[in-house]
Amino acid sequence: MSKTPISKTQIRALASLGIPAVDGYKEAGALLEAATAPFDGIPAGHNWRSAGKLNDQDFRQALLAKSEEELNEGIDGRMTWQ
Secondary structure (H helix, E strand, O other): OOOOOOOHHHHHHHHHOOOOOOOOHHHHHHHHHHOOOOOOOOOOOOOHHHHHOOOHHHHHHHHHOOOHHHHHEOOOOOEOOO
């Protein structure tokens, strides 16, 4: 059984984080998640098409940005008011 190939978005995400590309989708996703980025390399609030239109600097910022819900979530998992 062959591996699912890495996506172009994952390649770009790994490159923007300075992580060398790997040869499988799941392996790339694991590396991205370890770097606190989304598994598929697509920044929150974007799809593959809109992410592709971002310049490199904006892509990296969006990739590492936390969703608003994650920012408001407390340590114990309950939402906190800010």
